[in-house]
Each structure stands twice: as structure tokens, then as C-alpha cells.
Amino acid sequence: MFSQTSEYALRAVVWLATEAEGPVGVQWIAEGTQVPESYLSKVLQQLSQAGLVISRRGVGGGHELSRPPNEITILEVINCVDPIKRITSCPLSLKSHSKKRCGMHSKLDEALQNIEAIFSQSTIDDVVNNPNCPPPLKEVRRGSRQRRN
Amino acid sequence: MFSQTSEYALRAVVWLATEAEGPVGVQWIAEGTQVPESYLSKVLQQLSQAGLVISRRGVGGGHELSRPPNEITILEVINCVDPIKRITSCPLSLKSHSKKRCGMHSKLDEALQNIEAIFSQSTIDDVVNNPNCPPPLKEVRRGSRQRRN
Numbered sequence: 001m002f003s004q005t006s007e008y009a010l011r012a013v014v015w016l017a018t019e020a021e022g023p024v025g026v027q028w029i030a031e032g033t034q035v036p037e038s039y040l041s042k043v044l045q046q047l048s049q050a051g052l053v054i055s056r057r058g059v060g061g062g063h064e065l066s067r068p069p070n071e072i073t074i075l076e077v078i079n080c081v082d083p084i085k086r087i088t089s090c091p092l093s094l095k096s097h098s099k100k101r102c103g104m105h106s107k108l109d110e111a112l113q114n115i116e117a118i119f120s121q122s123t124i125d126d127v128v129n130n131p132n133c134p135p136p137l138k139e140v141r142r143g144s145r146q147r148r149n
Numbered sequence: 150m151f152s153q154t155s156e157y158a159l160r161a162v163v164w165l166a167t168e169a170e171g172p173v174g175v176q177w178i179a180e181g182t183q184v185p186e187s188y189l190s191k192v193l194q195q196l197s198q199a200g201l202v203i204s205r206r207g208v209g210g211g212h213e214l215s216r217p218p219n220e221i222t223i224l225e226v227i228n229c230v231d232p233i234k235r236i237t238s239c240p241l242s243l244k245s246h247s248k249k250r251c252g253m254h255s256k257l258d259e260a261l262q263n264i265e266a267i268f269s270q271s272t273i274d275d276v277v278n279n280p281n282c283p284p285p286l287k288e289v290r291r292g293s294r295q296r297r298n
């Protein structure tokens with residue numbers, strides 16, 4: 001249901017939120033999140049284009065979150081890479097459904113609306129510091145925090 | 150979020166629930182649902198293999214629902230063609246998450262659980278006869294109910 005890209009984007013943001021103390025090279029994030037480096041580079045590019053991650057090349061560069069984890073929602077991360085597309089109009093372009101969707105598409109959209117609500121009310125900080133769950137990614141061998149670009 | 154295949158399967162089941170009075174050839178279902186016939190054939194095959202649709206070849210054959218629409222949930226239709234995959238174990242296979250998922254995957258699974266609940270509580274009959282919505286697919290030029298195999 002949720003794409004591989006969404007999963008990887010969330011891992012990257014969670015890792016940056018918990019493990020990075022400054023700009024970090026993609027190699028370390030890939031190692032810490034178990035995401036192939038080339039795939040992760042594209043995901044980070046999308047997150048950067050959306051303004052959620054600051055990416056700088058060269059010496060002293062790397063990737064870091066643009067905002068603190070308690071100001072980033074799960075919905076924002078997912079919408080950066082694989083947006084939840086609400087069904088706001090009839091996919092069949094039926095004229096008689098132009099003002100009101102049919103029962104089938106209303107029900108599908110109800111589920112999407114529900115997902116949006118759950119994810120918009122949950123920040124990266126919430127999932128990282130959920131007292132009822134083990135912290136995400138923690139067992140993965142951490143990449144050194146040393147910069148490597 | 151929901152795949153094209155899920156959308157098409159739902160259209161097919163809704164159309165069979167509302168327009169068919171017996172076994173119907175794929176041509177008519179394709180016309181009534183605006184789904185390419187070759188794609189629809191594969192979808193109907195999946196629905197048939199899952200027991201939701203009865204498909205018979207030859208004279209007098211065609212496709213029809215195996216149960217009345219008030220006994221078929223949206224969840225069943227979607228799970229026939231593109232199952233909702235709950236996150237019941239750690240996707241990274243972390244040992245320390247084997248008994249309890251982390252906060253990130255718990256939250257993703259919470260959304261999936263929510264979708265399952267919404268769709269398992271809603272039958273095809275419910276979406277077809279929702280008094281607050283126009284009926285699905287109705288404006289599409291109907292395929293004749295005449296058998297054509």
C-alpha cells in the first residue's frame with residue numbers, strides 16, 4: 001500500500017533525526033537505513049527539492065534535516081516522494097458525478113482521508129520517541145557520524 | 150495509494166452487482182466500466198480464482214458474482230487483486246524488533262489497519278446504494294445485458 005520509496009524516505013528522515021549531528025554523506029545514511037545508496041540518493045534529492053532536507057555538496061557538505069523532528073509529520077515525508085492522491089473528482093470524468101462522487105469513490109477517498117489524518121497528526125519525533133515501541137533502525141550498525149562526502 | 154488494478158476490480162464487481170442479470174461477456178463489462186478489455190480479463194481471472202466471480206466459457210457463459218453484493222466487502226475485492234499487506238514484522242528483520250515493531254512501522258501499520266477496518270465494514274451493496282451519493286458507473290453507456298461470449 002505504501003511504496004518502497006515512502007518507506008525509504010521515512011527511514012532516511014528518521015535516521016537523520018536520530019543519528020546525525022550535522023550534514024552526513026549518503027553512504028552513512030544508506031548504511032544506517034539498509035537502503036541501496038543509489039536509490040537513497042534519489043530519495044534524498046526529492047526530500048531536498050521539497051525543502052525537508054538540506055543537501056550540500058563538497059567539503060563540509062552532506063544531508064541534514066531542515067527542521068527539528070517534532071516539526072516534520074509523516075504525511076510531509078510521504079507527500080515529498082509519493083503523494084497521497086485524494087479522489088476529489090470522478091476518475092471516469094462522469095458529468096453526473098462532477099459535483100458529488102459516487103459511493104464507491106467516496107468510500108475509497110474516506111480511507112485516504114483517514115490515512116492523511118493519521119499521518120498529519122504524527123511527527124517524526126512521535127515515532128522515534130514512542131514509549132511503547134523500540135526505537136526505529138537502532139539495531140542497524142550505525143554509520144559513523146564523521147563526515148564523508 | 151490504491152492501485153489501478155484495485156480500482157478496476159471494484160468497478161467490475163460494482164458493475165456486475167448493478168447491471169448484470171446473469172453471466173456477462175467481458176466486452177460488456179469493459180464497456181460499462183471504461184476498463185481496457187485485456188486488462189479487465191486479467192482482473193476478472195483474479196476475481197474468479199479468488200471465488201468472488203464465477204466465470205464460464207462457451208455458450209451461455211460469461212462472468213457473474215458468486216454472492217449477493219451485500220455479502221461482498223470492498224476489502225475482499227481489493228484483497229483478491231492487490232492485497233493490503235499489514236506490517237506485522239520488522240521489514241529490516243531487526244532482532245530487537247522481532248517481538249515489537251518500532252514506532253515508525255507501528256504507525257504505518259496503524260494506517261493499514263484503519264483502511265482494513267473501513268473496507269471490511271463496507272459492502273458493495275453499501276456503496277451502490279449510498280443514499281448520499283450518485284450511483285457508481287451509471288452514466289457510462291451500458292453494455293447490453295445480452296450475452297455475448
